[in-house]
Amino acid sequence: MTPTRPTPDAVLRARGLVKVHGSGRAERRILDGADLDVAPGELVAIVGRSGSGKSTMLQLLGGLDRPDAGTVEVAGRWVAAPGGGPGERALSALRREAIGFVFQFFHLLPELDGAANVLLPATLPGADARRLTARGRALIEQLGLADVAALRPHQLSGGEQQRFALARALIADPPLILADEPIGNLDAAAGALVLDLLRAAAGEGRAVVMVTHQAEATARADRVLRLEDGELTAQRDGGVEVHATG
Numbered sequence: 001m002t003p004t005r006p007t008p009d010a011v012l013r014a015r016g017l018v019k020v021h022g023s024g025r026a027e028r029r030i031l032d033g034a035d036l037d038v039a040p041g042e043l044v045a046i047v048g049r050s051g052s053g054k055s056t057m058l059q060l061l062g063g064l065d066r067p068d069a070g071t072v073e074v075a076g077r078w079v080a081a082p083g084g085g086p087g088e089r090a091l092s093a094l095r096r097e098a099i100g101f102v103f104q105f106f107h108l109l110p111e112l113d114g115a116a117n118v119l120l121p122a123t124l125p126g127a128d129a130r131r132l133t134a135r136g137r138a139l140i141e142q143l144g145l146a147d148v149a150a151l152r153p154h155q156l157s158g159g160e161q162q163r164f165a166l167a168r169a170l171i172a173d174p175p176l177i178l179a180d181e182p183i184g185n186l187d188a189a190a191g192a193l194v195l196d197l198l199r200a201a202a203g204e205g206r207a208v209v210m211v212t213h214q215a216e217a218t219a220r221a222d223r224v225l226r227l228e229d230g231e232l233t234a235q236r237d238g239g240v241e242v243h244a245t246g
């Protein structure tokens with residue numbers, strides 16, 4: 001079957017996502033038909049108890065893992081298509097061009113200093129090195145990291161590592177930004193800085209999805225969704241609290 005063309009009006013569109021871990025009696029459906037649309041300019045927060053599948057969800061949305069069923073489209077391209085998805089090469093190109101990922105546990109390269117981690121995309125073949133380097137330097141400055149830019153990850157605090165990881169995700173100005181607990185390790189001032197940057201990224205017409213436990217983060221989101229029993233439901237839609245019925 002030829003998949004129908006992905007629709008370009010939402011930056012992110014996920015339909016019927018299913019993810020099963022384990023097998024036999026140990027089988028657990030972590031995601032069980034989750035749907036999500038995020039428009040350009042939107043900052044969406046996903047909340048849910050520990051182990052509910054939030055990181056799993058982001059990994060499927062970002063093409064870092066493949067769903068057992070369901071589809072994901074990013075900027076009009078298939079990340080997970082009906083009956084399969086792009087091959088590894090196409091998927092890694094799509095991740096590089098269209099998706100900025102801030103991991104829960106940073107994933108900075110240990111042998112590179114902070115600045116080199118951020119500027120890594122500028123060194124890839126075909127990259128616009130001048131533009132990316134300028135953007136990376138500006139982000140390092142904005143995030144208050146200039147003084148520690150020459151330190152390697154093991155010499156950085158958790159909050160500093162998190163901000164370098166954010167700068168790396170923003171450097172190529174991707175249409176979709178996925179952030180897993182982006183202020184989880186930060187004090188109030190650094191957290192506010194990160195939320196400002198994510199808001200600004202949405203303001204430039206990007207779609208931003210962040211997983212968070214923190215009220216100061218959900219307060220900055222346009223919508224708050226709760227992941228529970230493998231599905232996403234609205235907890236706050238715009239300024240309005242949504243109360244589950246039935």
Ligand SMILES: Nc1ncnc2c1ncn2[C@@H]1O[C@H](COP(=O)(O)OP(=O)(O)OP(=O)(O)O)[C@@H](O)[C@H]1O
Nearest residue numbers: 021022030048049050051052053054055056057104
């Ligand atoms: N590779 C795997 N194999 C088996 N189970 C897994 C695997 N990856 C995740 N899980 C399970 O899936 C569930 C969801 O994990 P996930 O990391 O998505 O939770 P989370 O909502 O992000 O939690 P937290 O808030 O603690 O970060 C957990 O119970 C976890 O043990």
Ligand SMILES: [Mg+2]
Nearest residue numbers: 054055104180
């Ligand atoms: Mg998680």
